[in-house]
Amino acid sequence: SQQGEEDPQALSIQEGENATMNCSYKTSINNLQWYRQNSGRGLVHLILIRSNEREKHSGRLRVTLDTSKKSSSLLITASRAADTASYFCATDGGSKLTFGKGITLSVRP
């Protein structure tokens, strides 16, 4: 079963715009991670936020975590066509990762 639920399921934006993706989960976590997957490829780790952190930045990425609401958001600023991919949130309960269904992001040039 999948714990994370991403929202929206699909997002289409113009290059240069910001993209915001949301994730909700159900149980307690050690940390929450975001991954990117290009079509037919493996997953690439983007950013990890620990359960005691509220916000984290990495380059054009900004992730927030609200453990009281069991939700996280990923913001990609100044999007590029190369950001077109599927994005997954994954919760880490201590060993395995539990993924959501993913968000398909399309960035139009």
Added chain:
Amino acid sequence: DTGVSQDPRHKITKRGQNVTFRCDPISEHNRLYWYRQTLGQGPEFLTYFQNEAQLEKSRLLSDRFSAERPKGSFSTLEIQRTEQGDSAMYLCASSHPTTQYNEQFFGPGTRLTVL
């Protein structure tokens, strides 16, 4: 290339046949994970090893599935008597205990098609 590698990248088989996939983790990563991903879904956990010990198995891993990591390095995932419902991408990942907070590094996956 020192990333996680998987072999083969694609496998087409007929229903009822057995298939075996291989995963080579990043050197010195002692944890190795198998996930399955079907179209339009996120990866689902199958099993994981710490060194050669298989520590957790998902209920998704029916008795037709078996995974091994005999020397604590590479791992194999075997599916016996394949069914059409086994068609999916099989992903392997590895992590190191000192990797901050269980960051997992994924291989490119093996895409299985059962006809």
